[in-house]
Amino acid sequence: MKKIAIATTLSFMLTSILVAQPNMQKNPEGMKKLAQMAGEKSPYYRTKKEAFPKDYFLVSQNLPFLVGVALFHPNSDELNLTKEQLSKLAEMKKTIVPVSAKNAKAVKSMELELAKAIVEEKKTPESQYELVDKIAKAKADMTKAHLKCINTVQNLLSDEQFKTLLKLATQKGKSKNNLVAKKSNPEAENLFKTKCASCHTMTKPTDMSNLVAPAIMGVMRHVKMSYPAKDKAVAFMKDYVLNPSESKAICMPKKIKKFGVMPSQKGVVSEAELDVILPWLYDNFPPKGFKGMGHGNGMKMR
Ligand code: HEC
Structure with missing residues (x-):
């Protein structure tokens, strides 16, 4: 009896891993567009890959980007979204991404301008303070919009779903996805x-x-x-x-x-x-x- 129960649980776990699926597939066209907007990486950029537009929020690492997780996490189907929720999230993504990309592009170009002024043109630090403040303000605005977005997702999902979402947001989506990799x-x-x-x-x-x-x-x-x-x-x-x-x-x-x-x-x-x-x-x-x-x-x- 116990054996059967274990076997059933195991096979259930296996199937649920193997059939885990993202709610939406990333659109390669959209990804290409984003990459185009991001443009060249600064020669001083410290990690291998620039995350655009995420890098250009004021708080870029310590807050979750929940709409993306809810739609594209390899196991996001665990959320059991209703059709309505799914279409709302997809709609949010459609409006948020272009706006944040546009703002991120503006921040990035100011940052590149700053690097050029101080490193190559050897301008005085003081002469750049105004630009720094402008960058700070633009990034803060992006993070404020981000907070609203988190709040909207919170209100859209049930408590149970939101708990699952946070779980997904804190695990590296890759490990399970590799199981279905080619x-x-x-x-x-x-x-x-x-x-x-x-x-x-x-x-x-x-x-x-x-x-x-x-x-x-x-x-x-x-x-x-x-x-x-x-x-x-x-x-x-x-x-x-x-x-x-x-x-x-x-x-x-x-x-x-x-x-x-x-x-x-x-x-x-x-x-x-x-x-x-x-x-x-x-x-x-x-x-x-x-x-x-x-x-x-x-x-x-x-
Ligand atoms: C009972 C033994 C047996 C099992 C089980 C078996 N095969 Fe075969 N298979 C053979 C033998 C013997 C040959 C070589 C003779 C032939 O080509 O028909 C062969 C040949 C093949 C060929 C080459 C076909 C060709 O054009 O000659 C393929 C492809 C193949 N097997 C695939 C599979 C796959 C996939 C499975 C599992 C779903 C499988 N076999 C299970 C015995 C088996």
């Missing part, structure tokens, strides 16, 4: 291990005598030779795994002679599972540098 995909790897690896080994075999099927790196090398494009390769494999036949096979005829045609995996693996496994296979196999088995074994490599 290359490393534990769900796909586990599915492959349970559904395919009993026949197709994932490592280069050292002893060929007890193999029941070609190793997956060799299989994928041949699949990609016949179907270089990912979508074609995936479509071919999807069909083959469910309806294999000697006439469709792209592997070397020797392999079929040795192992026989692969038994259909219909009923063993579902199409949905294949949609997870096959793109991952394509992305990861053969591993970089793999040039075929190169084991004599009566097989002539041309």
